[in-house]
Amino acid sequence: MHIEVKNLEKRFGAFQAVNQASFQIKAGHLVGLLGPSGGGKTSILRMLAGLEKPDAGEIYFNGKLANSLSVQERGIGFVFQNYALFKHMTVFDNIAYGLKVKKTRPAVIKERVHNLINIMGLEGTENKFPDQLSGGQRQRVAFARALAPEPKLLLLDEPFAAIDAKIRKELRVWLRSLINEFGTTTIFVTHDQDEAIEVADEIIIIQKGQVEQQGTPWEIYNQPASAFVASFIGESNKLDAPLSLNGFPELTEYKGLDVQVLIRPEWIEIHSENAPVRTEAGQEGTVRHVHFRGDSWYLEIELLNGIRLFTYQAINQQVYQPGDKVNIFIHRLSVFTPKETRILENRSKVDLMPINL
Template structure:
């Protein structure tokens, strides 16, 4: 078994190691934790090399041995059966082990009580604020997703929850316990990395067993839990295969199994499906959601894929420029966005400028173009007569028909088709109404001939959402 070494600043080594397996080892083994009185097995050593204005530069060395630690000064004895096993020089030692976790349960419902709480968390890198005063609560047992474009701060937030980054301000609580000062391995979390970070020199069995080995779980218990977990994720019989003998989907399942086998309270997943083809991604979404429901475990998932977030999640926080734009159920995020950015980011949308003409109880009359309509008044949004607003209408909310057709009532618009696109289960039309193009989706396009020319659009008022500003 080879020795892996990484040399970097301590924080950088946790957060952005150039070697994926180093990041994985730090994740599962822990970091900068004082050793208990007597432990043998896997060891990690932080050896201070220099201190500069940028912080302490450390060397992290991790290897397997049967050394016994009896004090912070180093091991008293080491086995010599392995040629590369050697005593650790005096210095601040780090022993890695994990605590026991609750047993798995099946089909657990999402509770209202927060399991993960992020309170006013900020993270800066030099003069750049990556995460800016972010707060949210994730319900216990929820499949929670941090959604946003590249560079919005979602992965940085996930890494602070994991313990790879230290927040510059704010608190992170898991199970009502503040974890800011706890090392990675004592937070009750496990992480699935975007590139899976499987150890190439270990077979499937040993990859999955890694976290249990560093926790000094007995060989018999380790074998039992690995076997159960591999069967649980559908990898029964692949124990002896190497990572390069597995498909992308199988590698992803190994990474998930390695995280689950240590029975974390919260599973963190950093875009684990992004490297897979579209068909496999869709299949694994279903598997991931089914797995989470069976476990009843809190998942925190990072993605930039809106469809993925909507299909998987109980709860979504949409981030932009280091802040949370809105958090809540997928339905609320999609149909009742608070901002124009959110409406546009989460799926196709028509954002139409309008002006408030009248305000009534539960309704607001708006003027857009040459049209006037009474629509649902949004809750908790202050509106005034003459105020400029945006009307948010999703493409699937329309009924489209030939111009001569009578519709179901509601808001009626006359227009003409500019272009169309066949999307398989949907025909998408761009319809010009006055001087603006509206996006309109027609489901089941195979049921009738494609439309062309003049058409009529019908829209129920309760499908129009008003965005202030």
């Protein structure tokens, strides 16, 4: 199902939950609605499902206006954050519920439910009740129940929020494979950027009820449309004032303007104090903090001008200690003003050995 949302609005009393939100989603895509809590993500999801009525705007399913359609007429499967399984029903009956409501023939129900049980890896749980299952199993039952009536659109509200971190990572991979197999257009709400980046075909960043940016995870990470997007997706060094950094003469153009500079940690290359890095291209500094992260070292470095930057160092590279003098080379940075977004490359980069970023 192809989805198009135009100028969607929703208020709850004096609170503007959704404000002129517009976006399109291609059929068969898995799309994440990502943003801070209270940003309007779940309100958009509930309006798509027909559980909330928009105050303004249009929702189109495959080119047809859907605003007036009932929940049942929309052909949507919904997985709630708390699973919302029927506690008095077995796994089989929970999954079969939507098919029974549609008055599907018993033989078809049996075949469809058993097929979903096998796909979901729930063999042996058919006669168990929800309170006899693990969190991961209950989540799979919720997915199976939503998929059983063969919905045209699957909506997931924080689908893994109630599951511990280890199982959540496993279920992300499982969800991606599941959607690839079924080909169902799917929208999921999350505030977990790692989850969205790992799972989604596209991400829609929502803030204060508005769409900040829509694109692939790669596009949003590497070409953020705003300082908010850049700081929300991934990690960044955030510098609020115009700076003087070697290799970036363009920064002088922003003197007196409202500007933010963001530097991704992977854009910072570290060298020991005596390494052959041209001083006009790099920055001298001192390592202030070092923390072991399992697969890397986290380093905080103070430059001579007092600016502090953090970056990461692979564990198989030179290990620095607090107090070590270093030279760093900043490959690129992002500059954000109210009127423009620019990515600046270090002017001296062409004279250095290439690095894979």
